[in-house]
Amino acid sequence: MDKTPQTLPRQSWTFSNETNSEIRRAAATGIYDIRGGGAKRRVPHFDDLLFLGASISRYPLEGYRERCDTSVTLGTRFAKKPIELKIPITIAGMSFGSLSANAKEALGRGASAAGTSTTTGDGGMTNEERGHSTQLVYQYLPSRYGMNPDDLRRADAIEVVVGQGAKPGGGGMLLGQKITQRVADMRSLPVGIDQRSACRHPDWTGPDDLEIKILELREITGWEKPIYVKIGGARPYYDTALAVKAGADVVVLDGMQGGTAATQDVFIEHVGQPTLACIRPAVQALQDLGMHRKVQLIVSGGIRNGADVAKALALGADAVSIGTAALIALGDNDPKWEAEYQKLGSTAGAYDDWHEGRDPAGITTQDPELMKRLDPIAAGRRLRNYLNVMTLECQTIARACGKSHVHNLEPEDLCALTMEAAAMARVPLAGTDWYPGKPGF
Amino acid sequence: MPTTLDMATTELREVNTTLQAAAKAQVNEPYVIVNPRGSHAMACGLDGPLNVTVKGSTGYYTAGMNKEASITVEGSAGPGVAENMMSGTVTILGDASQYAGATGHGGLLNIKGNASSRCGISMKGIDIVVHGNIGHMSAFMAQRGNLVVLGDAGDALGDSLYEARLFVRGTVKSLGADCIEKEMRAEHIAILKELLERAGADAKPEEFKRYGSARTLYNFHIDNAASY
Numbered sequence: 212m213d214k215t216p217q218t219l220p221r222q223s224w225t226f227s228n229e230t231n232s233e234i235r236r237a238a239a240t241g242i243y244d245i246r247g248g249g250a251k252r253r254v255p256h257f258d259d260l261l262f263l264g265a266s267i268s269r270y271p272l273e274g275y276r277e278r279c280d281t282s283v284t285l286g287t288r289f290a291k292k293p294i295e296l297k298i299p300i301t302i303a304g305m306s307f308g309s310l311s312a313n314a315k316e317a318l319g320r321g322a323s324a325a326g327t328s329t330t331t332g333d334g335g336m337t338n339e340e341r342g343h344s345t346q347l348v349y350q351y352l353p354s355r356y357g358m359n360p361d362d363l364r365r366a367d368a369i370e371v372v373v374g375q376g377a378k379p380g381g382g383g384m385l386l387g388q389k390i391t392q393r394v395a396d397m398r399s400l401p402v403g404i405d406q407r408s409a410c411r412h413p414d415w416t417g418p419d420d421l422e423i424k425i426l427e428l429r430e431i432t433g434w435e436k437p438i439y440v441k442i443g444g445a446r447p448y449y450d451t452a453l454a455v456k457a458g459a460d461v462v463v464l465d466g467m468q469g470g471t472a473a474t475q476d477v478f479i480e481h482v483g484q485p486t487l488a489c490i491r492p493a494v495q496a497l498q499d500l501g502m503h504r505k506v507q508l509i510v511s512g513g514i515r516n517g518a519d520v521a522k523a524l525a526l527g528a529d530a531v532s533i534g535t536a537a538l539i540a541l542g543d544n545d546p547k548w549e550a551e552y553q554k555l556g557s558t559a560g561a562y563d564d565w566h567e568g569r570d571p572a573g574i575t576t577q578d579p580e581l582m583k584r585l586d587p588i589a590a591g592r593r594l595r596n597y598l599n600v601m602t603l604e605c606q607t608i609a610r611a612c613g614k615s616h617v618h619n620l621e622p623e624d625l626c627a628l629t630m631e632a633a634a635m636a637r638v639p640l641a642g643t644d645w646y647p648g649k650p651g652f
Numbered sequence: 653m654p655t656t657l658d659m660a661t662t663e664l665r666e667v668n669t670t671l672q673a674a675a676k677a678q679v680n681e682p683y684v685i686v687n688p689r690g691s692h693a694m695a696c697g698l699d700g701p702l703n704v705t706v707k708g709s710t711g712y713y714t715a716g717m718n719k720e721a722s723i724t725v726e727g728s729a730g731p732g733v734a735e736n737m738m739s740g741t742v743t744i745l746g747d748a749s750q751y752a753g754a755t756g757h758g759g760l761l762n763i764k765g766n767a768s769s770r771c772g773i774s775m776k777g778i779d780i781v782v783h784g785n786i787g788h789m790s791a792f793m794a795q796r797g798n799l800v801v802l803g804d805a806g807d808a809l810g811d812s813l814y815e816a817r818l819f820v821r822g823t824v825k826s827l828g829a830d831c832i833e834k835e836m837r838a839e840h841i842a843i844l845k846e847l848l849e850r851a852g853a854d855a856k857p858e859e860f861k862r863y864g865s866a867r868t869l870y871n872f873h874i875d876n877a878a879s880y
Contacts, residue, residue, distance in 0.1 A: 384872070414750075
């Protein structure tokens, strides 16, 4: 029987199945999509860079025989007691409230075992976290939930949070279902209500005020603690320069792949710049001020392995920070919970409804039964292993580039696979000696 | 005899170090600071009973994060006075600039003059008594504690308010989102009476109106989108 050939059904690139599903969801609920994590869209990233390795002009170091140091000191500008870390990988700020107490304990255990620091979040400092973290950075956030001078003094460093990469210019919202009695008490709010975190600080606006705020924090803590200033990847050159002007010891720069506990999807995907695009402008600001390596730069947002660490350091960072990757190391999105992710309408690797408090892995929840699923000792051990692997990977690359310290990595060790990455990282496109915007071309 | 610290000849660091050590020693001695010259972060981080009098006006964050100490500014105070105070008493004989008592957890902030905008912003348990007027957006996102105003309040009082109680004797230019006038019950009269007495205020509780949260924005709902 003759059959007239027909064109196959064609899906629209503009109106993809995913786009259409979001339109239908919005039409049904009347509310924007809120989720955790960072940007999921493909953006230029560290994958678009390669190390050149050694050659006739540069000889490598012998792996496992010749030293390649990884230590980093943070807060050398003003603080009487800078932080000394064994590895250049720190744990980013994540709040008790968004994370379970077991998860916070595991982060502290893993980080401490690997010789690095962990960071509180928008919910104050817990005793579990302090007790299990040899080096703890205390975040100073717009909400000031749980903020008090005693915890300021028992912190090892203070991080003034101006913004974060997932939502530069945005505040936060911890939904009521995660507000247990303990979380509520720490935040001085009733149980079960949504807890808003303001988008800007209540008692200062602008860099001149920030300078005085930092002065106050130093006076309260006897000028002992390093003061970090965390910025989202919005205007990295000027924000870095202004943070330095305000007196920061350390600048923490978070690109758009950096995670959040709960933010509108449209915010995560459409505001801010990729991590790769932020590093060189920030380093440039430090260099222009003569403060590179004097004010340390920590880069976060999408760091996954030792190669990412090495590339961030080569571009001028002093250290990196991980959040999402640390949660995955603890057990977040583990396929062993696939059946339960399916029940929640998701799948392992894609689960991001952290704000709902029903995390099968027991990490982004306050549910007592779910929390029990995470053994903080075993999870801490996994985090330690992961941090150690990242460090070994970074050392492997650094030795191949002939570096006796990971901080000796430099832009000249890199090339870019794409024009976009070349422009953002300001390293030559592979096979050329040129990048877009290079002076003289 | 009080110990005098002269900021014309003494650095801020030395002043604060001296006061912090004295507070920690729990001896409750009187200190007087002269020539403050609008210095920032003065007498901040005190952690213990101490009586401090500042002879003049101060800059930002005076008495920040105070615990237990009693600090009096015989002048006006810059932005963020007694920010995040935990306990104790801070008295301003003149006016206070923006963000007075911001995020304070406890204690009494007693402002004899006026307070500028955002007084009591995100307060978490502090009591604030303002003998004059307060500016706009005061008690924004205020969580706990009491804000008492003997004069008038500016625009958007108590916007996005949580559980803090607001008492105003004069007029309120406008209320912020989710802030409403509420019934003044006997328990509120009692709270207000005690606060007015502690602050040395010449006013009767019955002269005040009480404002609080309507609690309609406590959990996000799309029908309230215009209020967010």
